[in-house]
Amino acid sequence: MTPKRRVDNLALFGGERLFSEPRHVNKPNSPPRELFDRYLDTAWSAAWFSNDGPLLRRFEARLCEQFDVRHCIVTCNATAALDIVLQALRLPPGGEVILPSYTFVSTANLLRLAGLKPVFCDIAADSMNADPEQCARLISSDTVAIIPTHVWGVPCDIDALEALSDQSGVPLLFDAAHAYGAVHGTRRIGGFGLAEIFSLHATKALHAFEGGIIATDDDALADDLRLRRNFGFSGNDQVDLPGVNAKMSEAHAAMGLANLDVFARTIAASRLCHETYEQGLRGIPGLVLRMPDPASQPNYHYVVAELDAQQFGMDRDTLTRLLFAENIWARRYFYPGVHRMTPHLPLAPQAPVSLPQTERACNRVLVLPAGAAIDLDDVRAICTLLRFISENAAVIAGRS
Amino acid sequence: MTPKRRVDNLALFGGERLFSEPRHVNKPNSPPRELFDRYLDTAWSAAWFSNDGPLLRRFEARLCEQFDVRHCIVTCNATAALDIVLQALRLPPGGEVILPSYTFVSTANLLRLAGLKPVFCDIAADSMNADPEQCARLISSDTVAIIPTHVWGVPCDIDALEALSDQSGVPLLFDAAHAYGAVHGTRRIGGFGLAEIFSLHATKALHAFEGGIIATDDDALADDLRLRRNFGFSGNDQVDLPGVNAKMSEAHAAMGLANLDVFARTIAASRLCHETYEQGLRGIPGLVLRMPDPASQPNYHYVVAELDAQQFGMDRDTLTRLLFAENIWARRYFYPGVHRMTPHLPLAPQAPVSLPQTERACNRVLVLPAGAAIDLDDVRAICTLLRFISENAAVIAGRS
Incomplete structure (x- = not known):
């Protein structure tokens, strides 16, 4: 790392690069390897590597405690998490979903694939989060959901958005991909709206290599999501609904637990x-x-x-x-x-x-x-x- | 394990159970732990845990060699694999897809969610695989795809199905979830139809905790699938299509590589x-x-x-x-x-x-x-x- 003394030293003008290897926006955290290994040991010795395993259950239980919510459903990634939530809500085709344009592209992609229509709201200048007044103006008889993002982990104007959801009857989901650990008032992010969806991607504050969390207090929604995560199976030979595979493996749950510890x-x-x-x-x-x-x-x-x-x-x-x-x-x-x-x-x-x-x-x-x-x-x-x-x-x- | 001497000894009639713990249809294979650890070490030291990582690339390259195909795209699971294939094919809504009913429920679930119509064909008595004659009879002007399964890893009547696909112009995909390792004639399963889709779920012959493989020789399809696997990104800020997250983590790729070794x-x-x-x-x-x-x-x-x-x-x-x-x-x-x-x-x-x-x-x-x-x-x-x-x-x- 040679500091630049002259403009010519800048790499763009032919100077030596400041770093020989790229420095990324979010280099993944690694917990101590032994910690991960110890969790994985239990899965390895039982040869139980997926399908509602003990590590997944432990991880979900600890997340429920963290968020003080009744249900956490962990998934293979956050996009799959939102996907099964959208399916569970049984939204009418062509329904409008209000979301900020200032967010990650995955939500809008998923809406399109689900036959729903993204309606982009503007953000508030100070918070960079969805502006509740703008959201209110965009609500129509076709609006079927509102999905604001806690951008940079800064909680949205939750009170205004929950009031809007209550008044309009439109379900409110939060994209909490950035917000693990944050609180709003005295309550952890995870406990608001109908459900909050977190990313556990490797570059997130808390990660599980890849993964997602759905946090909700709604018992019926949680039951439905657990079915949808595993092909709709409610018993060995009983399939209740057209579910997919949104399962988190025990290896990923092990990483989630280890990262939670630290x-x-x-x-x-x-x-x-x-x-x-x-x-x-x-x-x-x-x-x-x-x-x-x-x-x-x-x-x-x-x-x-x-x-x-x-x-x-x-x-x-x-x-x-x-x-x-x-x-x-x-x-x-x-x-x-x-x-x-x-x-x-x-x-x-x-x-x-x-x-x-x-x-x-x-x-x-x-x-x-x-x-x-x-x-x-x-x-x-x-x-x-x-x-x-x-x-x-x-x-x-x-x-x- | 006390052998039964009298009918009363049967557990259903109150006798002692033969096994104190359940014996499952497919207890997952575990490679030597050191082998998995060694692969994971490289990801851990680079803190590169997902997103087109070196282990994923190595795994894909080895699978290409195994199948003798130009492209293997590995995914978080086989359902996500089929999902992005269906998206890439841009099938018209309401299109009919011919598949056996004698298969795992995930394919039909996915078709329903994608707005397509499953049309179930019968199986041949000897192979338990989709009967090409029955498939032929079900083809209509609304048929948009045929997805037979190599049940129990026994190759389908591939020649007849490929001929049917050629004659009708209907794309043919194989569900090869059971069939890793098998050959048809002199060619490995993986090289037939427009694409073959494998499951790497923990209970499969070759597994990666959870995972899927799409094997294809079609360059354009492979390019499209790689975009769809990662939200549609073709560059840092460039999103070409409404992709999802179907990525396989490096931890899962490490397991896939270790299981491939053994x-x-x-x-x-x-x-x-x-x-x-x-x-x-x-x-x-x-x-x-x-x-x-x-x-x-x-x-x-x-x-x-x-x-x-x-x-x-x-x-x-x-x-x-x-x-x-x-x-x-x-x-x-x-x-x-x-x-x-x-x-x-x-x-x-x-x-x-x-x-x-x-x-x-x-x-x-x-x-x-x-x-x-x-x-x-x-x-x-x-x-x-x-x-x-x-x-x-x-x-x-x-x-x-």
């Missing part, structure tokens, strides 16, 4: 990373870190910067290119916005959308390499580089 | 189990083992008995109850036939089906605990019990 340490490490960025980027004009609210017990898993091109002296995409050249795989998020992605463009002519806050976030946000597994020296080097770029923004922008 | 041993052990049953059940009237054809290089993973109630002196379901009471979880397969399962019953009024060979198999087949991981002493004890039941069939049937 989760306090994971958060502490991620917090240290976040604080290192806070210190290292302080005072850089036009580069503003989004600060998690300690009251919501954030998991500090994402380090999210907003770039004001004018103040910084360079636009976000130029900066991204500079960083990529250095092997810093900082990422535009959620770029370009789901409503501008190929599979969802055909919706636009029918339902032209004006999403000014979404566009603003899509064009300003840069997510930096972070998380519990990152080397803090790398973080400091990234901050030094960003400061160098800021100080030489005019020259660099002129050349790139 | 597959010859797995087959040898399963074969020994099969031969032990052959010997142990020889001459029991009305209980006939289905014999795999060595020319097809069978994996010997299933031990499939057919019961002639008259000759045996007791019907299959009574025998099943007796065995369950002893903790021998022998299973009726595929019982009661997919066309008689709740989610698929509503089809019957529209399309009354007469599936005499399917009904016959559903009512006669009993799959016995088997596979590479079984203890041969258990197999011998099961055979001894079956012989005892046969010799006392009249008395037992009168009491149960």
Whole structure:
């Protein structure tokens, strides 16, 4: 890691890369290997590797305790989780589902495949979460569900959204993919809406290699989901409904349990990373870190910067290119916005959308390499580089 | 394991159970733990746990070699594999798909969810596989696909089915969930039809805890499937189509690789189990083992008995109850036939089906605990019990 002294030292202009290997937005956490091995041992000795196994049950029970909910159904991944929830809700074909465009593309993809119509709502400028007023305006007689996301793990305006759901009778599901560990008021995320859906993908704060969680207090929904997760089987030869395979293996449950055991340490490490960025980027004009609210017990898993091109002296995409050249795989998020992605463009002519806050976030946000597994020296080097770029923004922008 | 001397010794009549723990139809194989650990080590040290990882690529490359096909796409499970194949084929809503009823329920479930119509064909009495003549009769202008299963790993009448597909222009997919390792002529199963889909579920001959494989020689289909497996992403911010998450984790790929390394041993052990049953059940009237054809290089993973109630002196379901009471979880397969399962019953009024060979198999087949991981002493004890039941069939049937 040779610090840059001159603009020529930047990798984009032929200089040596800051890092020989890519630094990713979220390098997966690894628990101590022995911890994972010990969990897996029990599955291995019983040769019970899937199908409602003891590790899965233990994992689900611990998650129920964490969230203080009656049911946690873990799945092979979060997309499969949402898929069986949508099936369980038996939504009428063509029904409209309100969701932010400023989120991961999977939800809208799934809606399309399920014959439902994504209706994109704008976000609130401050939280980057679905704006309840915008959602309220989009509700029609065809609305069948609302699926906001707790973006960056910051809880949505839950009270307003629950009130909207109560008033309209439209079921509310939360995409909690980013939000493991966070609280709203005195209650953990996981306990709101009809159900909340978490991702346990390797790059998430809590992970199980791949996986998903559905948290709900609804007994009937939970029963239905357990059937749907396993082909609809309610007994050896009895299939009650057209279920799929959304099962989590015992190997994945073992990883989930191991990561749960060390989760306090994971958060502490991620917090240290976040604080290192806070210190290292302080005072850089036009580069503003989004600060998690300690009251919501954030998991500090994402380090999210907003770039004001004018103040910084360079636009976000130029900066991204500079960083990529250095092997810093900082990422535009959620770029370009789901409503501008190929599979969802055909919706636009029918339902032209004006999403000014979404566009603003899509064009300003840069997510930096972070998380519990990152080397803090790398973080400091990234901050030094960003400061160098800021100080030489005019020259660099002129050349790139 | 106390052998039964009197009918009263049977657990159903209050005697001690033959086994203190259930003996399942397919206890999962475990490769040597060190072998799995060594593969997982590489993923662990790189903290690369999913998303087109090195183990997945290695696994896919080895499968391509095995099958002599251009593409193997591995997935989180076989249902997800078939799901993305159906999506990739862009079949018209309401299209008819011909498949046997004598198969696992997942395919028909998926068709229903995809808005397609399962049309059940009967099986050939000898092979228990989809009867090509019956398939031919069911082809209509609405037929959009044919999906036969290589039941028990016995290859379908592939030549006739491929000819039917060629003549009709209807794409042919094989459900090869049971058939890893088998050959048809000189070619491995995996190389036929437009694509073949394998299950890597824990109870299969080759497994990856959970998983699936799509084997195909079609480059365009393979490209499409790789996009669909990962949300449609063709680049960092580029989503080409509404994909889902059908990814296989590196932990699962590690298990797949380890099981591939020991597959010859797995087959040898399963074969020994099969031969032990052959010997142990020889001459029991009305209980006939289905014999795999060595020319097809069978994996010997299933031990499939057919019961002639008259000759045996007791019907299959009574025998099943007796065995369950002893903790021998022998299973009726595929019982009661997919066309008689709740989610698929509503089809019957529209399309009354007469599936005499399917009904016959559903009512006669009993799959016995088997596979590479079984203890041969258990197999011998099961055979001894079956012989005892046969010799006392009249008395037992009168009491149960």
